[in-house]
Amino acid sequence: MKTHKKERQTLLREAIQSTPFVTDEELAKRFEVSIQTIRLDRMEMSIPELRERIKSVATYQWNETVKALPIDEVIGEMVDLELDNRAISILDISKEHVFSRNQIARGHHLFAQANSLAVAVINDELALTARADIKFMRQVKSGERVIAKATVTGKDPKGRTVVEVDSYVDQDHVFSGVFEMYRSNEHKGVETDENRS
Amino acid sequence: MKTHKKERQTLLREAIQSTPFVTDEELAKRFEVSIQTIRLDRMEMSIPELRERIKSVATYQWNETVKALPIDEVIGEMVDLELDNRAISILDISKEHVFSRNQIARGHHLFAQANSLAVAVINDELALTARADIKFMRQVKSGERVIAKATVTGKDPKGRTVVEVDSYVDQDHVFSGVFEMYRSNEHKGVETDENRS
Structure with a gap:
């Protein structure tokens, strides 16, 4: 209009x-x-510009610290964190992330952003990925900004913490992943949406 | 003995x-x-030592060239290739691949090795990952050598090429992944094990 x-x-x-x-x-x-x-x-x-907006929206409630890894080992820039609940990170796709031939982002970089976010959201000194089911929905090109949102959705039958990560470029859903995370204090676990309500 | x-x-x-x-x-x-x-x-x-043995076992039948990406964009060292059939690569895990805290290899490096091998095995100028179901079976430590073996197992109902990748450290199965690969000439596809026999 x-x-x-x-x-x-x-x-x-x-x-x-x-x-x-x-x-x-x-x-x-x-x-x-x-x-x-x-x-x-x-x-x-x-x-303010998008990056600053994301930070200001996010950080007013971000008074927690990443536990499972040093923050500089998170791939992308983390802008929000609530342990065992949710986390957000931003990754700007540049030349180093793409296939030289077609400028399409390589899958393992989108995976690395999502997977390290799934590790970072865990409230434990040790968090390792046991399994992941991932989908690449649309190609991401050099110059695009990927916003990944991780949500802890519950526990699987083996007591692992399940983290869903959805990544977006603008309004486009570009990646989704369900990560089963092993943690050292599995018995503590997390509440599911059901027993939280 | x-x-x-x-x-x-x-x-x-x-x-x-x-x-x-x-x-x-x-x-x-x-x-x-x-x-x-x-x-x-x-x-x-x-x-000869293992690396040389793998090369000599592998390369006598390796007279094909990677098509979907430049060979230097394959993560790890590729030692065997038969397009649309199988491929093998070696990745030596070093400091750069591990969590600083516990020296355990980060998932996205094992994923990157497997995923780029799944791309490399495709006999097409364009190969992109649509979906992957992956498992991390045991921790890999700094100093270990990961041998990834990719096998093209067929086509899924959407005409995508399915590539199974299994990675080993010595005799230990450390990673497995089923990759659904999009390719530009999907109509050509590949034979399944069934109609090949």
Whole structure:
């Protein structure tokens, strides 16, 4: 929809409030203006860029520390963490992550982001991946930003912690994985959605 | 079994002939001697070390070229290839591959070795991973050598090529993965074991 500046800025503010992870590219498409126009709108309204928004949305409740590995061993930049519950990380895909021939991100980098997030979310000194069922839904190209969201969904029958990780580029779901994590204090485990409610 | 040198060397030669991927460590354990003794035995009998044996076993039939990616983008050292049939690679686990805290290899490196082998075995200019079901069976430590074997097992109902990858340290099965690979010439596909026999 094409709108006047004032109207557009009002709608823009609403859009960013309701979906804080939306990118400038996405907003430009939605409002049928250039990305530069969106940036100027944001600056006029003092709305920070996506990365800063993600951090501010995330970190107000991020007062926990990664336990299972040093934070610099997490692949991507972690922006949110609630141990044994959820975590979010960002990975900017660059030349080093893609096949030279077609600039498509190599699967093991998306896997590494998701898998290290699944390790990081575990509230234990030791967390190892026992099994994973993963899907690559659409190709990710050099220059794209992948946001991975990990959610602890429960325990499997063997007492392992199950972590689901979904990764997005803009609104596109690009990767999903279900990780069964071994931990040293398996008997403690986590609550499932069922017994938590 | 403890044996005299001459007898041991005869048995050693037979053992290596029947299982060429056996390591010096494994042989030392089997013959109840030191690894150094096995190395000296091998030198006396002019039997090359494992890496060279794998290459010589493998390359006599390796007259094909990787198609889906440049060979230097394969993670690990590829030592055998028969397109749309099977491939083998070796990855030596070093400091860069392990968690700093416990020296256990990080899952994404074993995944990267297996996944890039699954890509490399495809006889197509374009091969991308659509889905994978993977298991980590035992921890791999820094200093261990992982041998991954990929086998093309058929097509799934969507016409994707299915590649099974099993990775070993000595005789231990450390990783297994079933990869569903998308390729540009899906209609060509591959024969299954059933219609090949």
